[in-house]
Amino acid sequence: MQDALFYTFAFLTLVFGFLVVANPFSRNPVTSAMFLVLTIVSLAGLFVLLHAFFLAAVQILVYAGAVMVLFIFVIMLLDLKAEERRKIKKLGIVGGLISAGAILAIFLNSLLKAPLGAVQSPAVEGGTVPLAKLLFTQYLLPFEIVSVLLLVAIVGVVLLSKKDLK
């Protein structure tokens, strides 16, 4: 059962991810954004299979909710009708395939050589309570720093979206 679910979600993730990047039917950014939502939801399914329940919820709330709403708003703000007619350059496709293929080869090669071992009795559960215990004890300082980072981001966005940038 778990294996079938893993293969389903992995297949869906990769297909939707491909449709974000290279949709053969539409080059509209809105289509890409919608397929990105589907990719994120199927990734959340993979997280559930890895028993990271809290992260699966956060993934859907933050990514599929907040981040994608931001994307859609910005697409709505910009008028992107003229973008669809542009051709993708041959050189870009060749270069992209070569570099992505090279990275893929490096990763798979190191994956084949890695002594991954057969850990077949994982017991770790990513529920809210154990994650919060770790976050508020061992990782308290990074947590506070991240809150400062978010504040800086808010101030930066407010400054950047003023009408007359000085």
Add this chain to the structure above:
Amino acid sequence: MNVGLEHYLVVSVLLFCLGLLGVIVRRNLLVIYMSLELMLNAANLALVAFSRYTDSLDGQVFVFFIITVAAAEVSVGLALIVALYRKRQTSHVEDLTTLRL
């Protein structure tokens, strides 16, 4: 065949390569941003898989931080794109080749 750590890592690697391909091939700033998100998500998947199969929650805390930082990054980046669009009326990387506004 039992699903193990390597299966998740292969999915993560393939997703990362798709994101990289999108960053290089696509010419629209917004789609490039979405491909960046794909790459971040691939890294998240690898971290969660490692955390599950090494019996420690540290990887999941890292993913938590990555999600937060990615949200901040997206908000700032999209604000930059909007500011750039106001100045130049385009979100296409080939029209944005000068450093001067």
